[in-house]
Amino acid sequence: MYRTKEQYIAMFDALVATHPTLIKREVRGYTVQNKPIILYRIGNVNGGKVSFDGAIHGDSDASSEILYQYTRWLLESGESLANTILQRNCTLIVPIINMDNSTSRKNANGVDINRNFPTYWGNSGSAVPTAYDYRGPSPASEPETQTMVSIFQSEKSFFHLNMHNWGGPWLGNT
DSSP states (O other), rough: OOOOHHHHHHHHHHHHHOTTTTTTEEEEEOOOOOOOOEEEEETTHHHHHEEEEEESSTTHHHHHHHHHHHHHHHSSOOOHHHHHHHHHEEEEOOOOSSSSSSSSSSTTTTTOOOGSSSSTGSSSSBSSTTTTOOOSSSSSSSSSHHHHHHHHHHOOSSSSEEOOOOOSSOOOOO
């Protein structure tokens, strides 16, 4: 099984405790149910920014696992490529956007956050609240979307990767 969302955050926080000069934790917003949306800032804060996010859907646990393993590699592998990235870049990671839901792609308001972003909002997802891909009542109506838009606007990353992959709650053949 994949870990719970709370376990992933605890694991990232343990990396902060172990490597306080290389990784910082920032609460950047809150979900519908008032759970924090956390950004981890890794490496050279003055370096070129690259950003990643995961678990935009509540049942996308694989993305959080991949981001955790990448962060561990950066901080603990000692490999020359990892060290170069740490020295030259500021890596921003939001490992979990949708903290409120673990069994559905939607947030606690029943909105598919992936379909709620302002860009092409009217052309993406369904206008029907009961639909699988309900886009919400208006562009960026959801606090999770607003948080990510705020991060995009304030951080201005050179590169952003949405780790948009399904996987959960099972990992492997266990």
